[in-house]
Amino acid sequence: MAKYKVLVLMHKSLIPPEDFTEEEYLSADWKTEYDVMETLRELGHTVHPLGIVGNLELLRNALDEFKPHIVFNLLEEFDGNPTFDQHIVSYLELKRQAYTGCNPRGLTLARDKALSKKILTFHRIPVPKFFVFPKNQKIKETKKFFYPLIVKTTTEEASTGIAQASVVNNFEALKERVEFIHETYGTDVIAEQYIKGRELYVGIFGNKRVTTLPVWELEFTQMPKGVKKFATEKVKWDDKYREKYGIRSIRAANLSEQETEKLKILTKKAYKALGLSGYARMDFRFDENGKAYVLEANPNPGIQCGDEFPESAEAYGLKYKDLISKLITLGISWNKNRH
Incomplete structure (x- = not known):
C-alpha cells in the first residue's frame, strides 16, 4: 500500500498523551484515537493529529500547512453539537480533500432517526x-x-x-x-x-461496491426478570453494569442461512437508500417471528480495537491493520471519483 500523509481529525480533549500507563489506557476516552494513530504509524504513514472543538481555522491551517493526502475523520461533533459533524465533512469536500468515512449527505440523512425511517419506509425496508x-x-x-x-x-x-x-x-x-x-x-x-426480540448489528463498508460483515449480537445473559433487553446508555457505556449482567457483543448464533442473508440484503438496501459511503453499521431488532426491523443506520461507527465493527471485520478476515488500510483506500477512491 502507498504511504500517505494522514491528518487524524478528533476532538481536542481526545488527543492521546505521549506517556501513559496500561491502566490509564484501559480507562481512557481516547482509546479509539490512539488505536487508529498507532496503526497508521505501523503501516508506515506519516501521522499528524489535530484536535478541534469549534475553531474551523485550525483545520484550514492544518490542510494548508501539512497538506495531507487524506483526513482520517474521528470527529463526532463540532462546537459541542453532534449534528454539525456533517458540516466538517462538507468543508473537506469543498476543499476537494480526501477523507475517511461517510459523505455529508449520508451523514445528514442517517443522523436524523425520523427522516431516515421515512426514507427507508419509502423503499419498503421494514422499520418500527x-x-x-x-x-x-x-x-x-x-x-x-x-x-x-x-x-x-x-x-x-x-x-x-x-x-x-x-x-x-x-x-x-x-x-x-x-x-x-x-x-x-x-x-x-x-x-x-418497541419490538421484543434480539439486538443485531451488521457492519458494511464500501462506496459503490459494498461488503457486509458477519452478523453481531448484543447478548443479555443475566438480566433480572422484568428488565427489558435493549441498548440503553448504561448498557453501552457502563463496563461494570455489563459485567454484572453478562452483557456482551458477540458473533450472532442460531441464525439460519436464510435469516443471515435477509439481514445482509436489508443492510445493503438501507446503505444505498440513505446514500452512505465509507463504512457503517446497521442496527436491527429481530422479533420472535423472525422478522427483521432496521432500528437505525450508524455511519462511521466505533473503530476502537474490540468494538463491534472491528471485531466483525476480523471475523470476516480483515485484521485491524487491514481494516484501517481499507478505510484509507475507500476514502482515496471516493475523492477521486467525486473530483
Whole structure:
C-alpha cells in the first residue's frame, strides 16, 4: 500500500498523551484515537493529529500547512453539537480533500432517526412504526398511539438519553418522557414501536461496491426478570453494569442461512437508500417471528480495537491493520471519483 500523509481529525480533549500507563489506557476516552494513530504509524504513514472543538481555522491551517493526502475523520461533533459533524465533512469536500468515512449527505440523512425511517419506509425496508414530537409543540393524545413505545432523541447518538424508562405503556408516561427529552437534550423526539426480540448489528463498508460483515449480537445473559433487553446508555457505556449482567457483543448464533442473508440484503438496501459511503453499521431488532426491523443506520461507527465493527471485520478476515488500510483506500477512491 502507498504511504500517505494522514491528518487524524478528533476532538481536542481526545488527543492521546505521549506517556501513559496500561491502566490509564484501559480507562481512557481516547482509546479509539490512539488505536487508529498507532496503526497508521505501523503501516508506515506519516501521522499528524489535530484536535478541534469549534475553531474551523485550525483545520484550514492544518490542510494548508501539512497538506495531507487524506483526513482520517474521528470527529463526532463540532462546537459541542453532534449534528454539525456533517458540516466538517462538507468543508473537506469543498476543499476537494480526501477523507475517511461517510459523505455529508449520508451523514445528514442517517443522523436524523425520523427522516431516515421515512426514507427507508419509502423503499419498503421494514422499520418500527413511529411518531415524531417536535420541540415547542404541545403533546396531544390521539387514538393513533399504541404501546409499548420507546422514546428517543431524533439526533443524538450512542444511546444518549435511552434508559429502561424510555419504554412507555400509556400516554401519561409517553408525555413525561417526551418532555424530559425535549428539556434535557433540546431535540425533537421520536417514539418508536418497541419490538421484543434480539439486538443485531451488521457492519458494511464500501462506496459503490459494498461488503457486509458477519452478523453481531448484543447478548443479555443475566438480566433480572422484568428488565427489558435493549441498548440503553448504561448498557453501552457502563463496563461494570455489563459485567454484572453478562452483557456482551458477540458473533450472532442460531441464525439460519436464510435469516443471515435477509439481514445482509436489508443492510445493503438501507446503505444505498440513505446514500452512505465509507463504512457503517446497521442496527436491527429481530422479533420472535423472525422478522427483521432496521432500528437505525450508524455511519462511521466505533473503530476502537474490540468494538463491534472491528471485531466483525476480523471475523470476516480483515485484521485491524487491514481494516484501517481499507478505510484509507475507500476514502482515496471516493475523492477521486467525486473530483
